[in-house]
Amino acid sequence: MPITTALASSAPSETVSAAAIHAQDLVKKYGDFTAVDGISFSVTRGESFGLLGPNGAGKSTTMRMIAAVASRTSGQMLVAGLDPEQQGPEVRARLGVIPQQDNLDEELTVRENIIMYGRYFGLPRRYLLAKADELLTFAQLEHKANSRVEDLSGGMKRRLTIARALVNEPEVLLLDEPTTGLDPQARHVLWDRLFRLKESGTTLVLTTHHMDEAEQLCDRLVVVDHGTIMAEGSPAGLIREHSTREVLELRFGMDRNAEQAKTLEELLTNTGRDMARTDPYGSARVPDVAVPTGTGEVGFSHIEVLPDRLLVYAEQAEAAMEKIHAAGHRPMTSLVRRSSLEDVFLRLTGRSLID
Numbered sequence: 001m002p003i004t005t006a007l008a009s010s011a012p013s014e015t016v017s018a019a020a021i022h023a024q025d026l027v028k029k030y031g032d033f034t035a036v037d038g039i040s041f042s043v044t045r046g047e048s049f050g051l052l053g054p055n056g057a058g059k060s061t062t063m064r065m066i067a068a069v070a071s072r073t074s075g076q077m078l079v080a081g082l083d084p085e086q087q088g089p090e091v092r093a094r095l096g097v098i099p100q101q102d103n104l105d106e107e108l109t110v111r112e113n114i115i116m117y118g119r120y121f122g123l124p125r126r127y128l129l130a131k132a133d134e135l136l137t138f139a140q141l142e143h144k145a146n147s148r149v150e151d152l153s154g155g156m157k158r159r160l161t162i163a164r165a166l167v168n169e170p171e172v173l174l175l176d177e178p179t180t181g182l183d184p185q186a187r188h189v190l191w192d193r194l195f196r197l198k199e200s201g202t203t204l205v206l207t208t209h210h211m212d213e214a215e216q217l218c219d220r221l222v223v224v225d226h227g228t229i230m231a232e233g234s235p236a237g238l239i240r241e242h243s244t245r246e247v248l249e250l251r252f253g254m255d256r257n258a259e260q261a262k263t264l265e266e267l268l269t270n271t272g273r274d275m276a277r278t279d280p281y282g283s284a285r286v287p288d289v290a291v292p293t294g295t296g297e298v299g300f301s302h303i304e305v306l307p308d309r310l311l312v313y314a315e316q317a318e319a320a321m322e323k324i325h326a327a328g329h330r331p332m333t334s335l336v337r338r339s340s341l342e343d344v345f346l347r348l349t350g351r352s353l354i355d
């Protein structure tokens with residue numbers, strides 16, 4: 001059966017053809033090992049879409065199948081309406097690919113890297129000279145145009161890799177771990193450039209195991225673990241669905257955390273007017289809408305015990321802290337923060353995103 005027919009049988013055809021990427025029941029096996037285990041997702045044109053998961057989750061393998069550099073074992077996929085398996089060169093011409101490891105030509109200058117890359121696409125030299133200037137300005141590398149790549153910082157190399165990937169004006173930009181290994185300042189500069197691309201309408205598909213990156217850049221994302229999709233939604237929607245609004249982080253000392261967790265759980269669960277969960281480790285979910293709270297109301301959900309600290313999940317973490325103090329408990333340190341995608345991942349898998 002042609003792929004368009006197969007895909008259309010389970011999704012509205014206008015959805016499939018309008019999608020920048022449509023993947024259905026995608027499987028990739030390496031021998032007996034299943035790296036990608038039947039994942040399905042759709043990326044809308046102009047959207048910024050993320051695959052968030054820990055090392056080894058199958059994110060890069062999925063990206064390689066999208067980029068037409070790895071075959072799939074089964075399932076279907078369309079990229080810009082084309083099948084990467086059947087129409088590899090056409091798909092690659094529509095994509096900009098930023099691999100996990102920079103593969104710039106260290107012997108060439110910054111400008112030459114862009115021009116040489118454009119030549120692979122058969123783009124004319126005159127076009128490339130003007131395009132290189134435009135892309136160097138975009139990447140904030142004008143002042144490095146004639147420097148050799150080996151003289152660039154890590155952040156500059158990453159920006160050059162992105163600039164180079166834009167030379168063929170791709171419909172979709174694939175970014176595999178775009179800022180891993182960069183210092184915080186370099187990450188922010190790169191995020192700013194990606195924001196601009198997003199605003200100009202480029203479809204971004206990125207993998208990351210940094211929850212802050214996913215929160216910053218993604219309109220929508222899938223949480224991936226062991227080759228399967230655990231959850232899908234916007235960063236805010238996922239947090240609303242799988243966590244409380246706030247988290248109270250407490251340290252009591254390594255050997256006391258587990259014991260304290262039991263005591264605090266009883267204390268916070270039995271607080272009269274609170275919206276406590278009857279089964280704090282069960283599957284009960286936090287309501288989709290913000291819980292109305294008044295003085296003393298905690299909206300307690302559950303406690304996670306990590307090796308070095310406790311995470312108390314509550315709509316009102318300050319109120320939880322007050323109750324803990326009032327009951328005479330004195331943690332060594334305490335911190336109130338908003339829930340993040342890291343909390344979502346922990347809730348879904350029982351593990352941290354970064355081991």
Ligand SMILES: Nc1ncnc2c1ncn2[C@@H]1O[C@H](COP(=O)(O)OP(=O)(O)OP(=O)(O)O)[C@@H](O)[C@H]1O
Pocket residue numbers: 030033035053054055056057058059060061062177207
């Ligand atoms: N060519 C290969 N042969 C065998 N196993 C592979 C191959 N490529 C990837 N794998 C395995 O498939 C699993 C998924 O790898 P993948 O690189 O897709 O994960 P990832 O989520 O991108 O993680 P990372 O961020 O570490 O790259 C891993 O267990 C990896 O060891």
